[in-house]
Amino acid sequence: xDHITPQQAYDELQAKxxxxxxxxxxxxEFYYVGHPTDAVNIEWNTEPDYEVNPHFCDAALxxxxxxxxxxxxxxxxxxxxxxxxMALESHGFTDVRNVLEGFEGELDAExxxxxxxxxxxxxxxxxxx
Numbered sequence: 423x424d425h426i427t428p429q430q431a432y433d434e435l436q437a438k439x440x441x442x443x444x445x446x447x448x449x450x451e452f453y454y455v456g457h458p459t460d461a462v463n464i465e466w467n468t469e470p471d472y473e474v475n476p477h478f479c480d481a482a483l484x485x486x487x488x489x490x491x492x493x494x495x496x497x498x499x500x501x502x503x504x505x506x507x508m509a510l511e512s513h514g515f516t517d518v519r520n521v522l523e524g525f526e527g528e529l530d531a532e533x534x535x536x537x538x539x540x541x542x543x544x545x546x547x548x549x550x551x
Contacts, residue, residue: 423507424519428541431494431521435460441492442485445525446478446506451498456550457525458496458541466497466506478506479513492517496541500524 426434435441445457446466457463464481467474475481486493493515495503500522507518525548527540536542 423504423511425500425522426494426519427522428539428544428546431496431519431541432458432544432546434492434494434519438492441494443494443496444482444485444506446495446497446503447525448472453551455498455526456542456548459547459549461496466502474505479509479515482510482515483513486515489514490516492519494519494521496521496524498524498526498535499528499540 435443443458443461445452445461445463448465448467448469449463452463462485464478465475466478483489493510495507497503500520503520507520510518523539525541526535527538527543529535530537542548
């Protein structure tokens with residue numbers, strides 16, 4: 423799995439419309455915190471216990487249509503998406519990339535997200551419910 427910056431992910435999505443952007447945060451994070459424009463939400467961990475979604479790879483295949491379609495994964499800070507990407511690769515997906523820094527980036531000294539990096543900090547297109 424390759425790791426790319428938010429800007430590289432955005433540039434690739436613009437250059438190659440067939441790339442599927444999967445946001446693997448919870449549905450609540452996806453809608454209420456915000457998400458990249460045109461991302462689809464497939465939860466890696468499900469509420470209320472945040473266990474790994476046993477249907478993640480099947481759902482990704484339904485959305486992608488085939489295992490060789492390019493997929494970019496994003497989460498909050500770029501960690502859950504690594505686990506999700508490794509699962510996809512172990513299920514035969516061949517073109518998976520992870521967005522470093524995720525949507526919100528790491529915590530800063532004040533324990534806030536969105537100030538040190540991430541999709542939003544890069545001012546890339548995003549939506550919020």
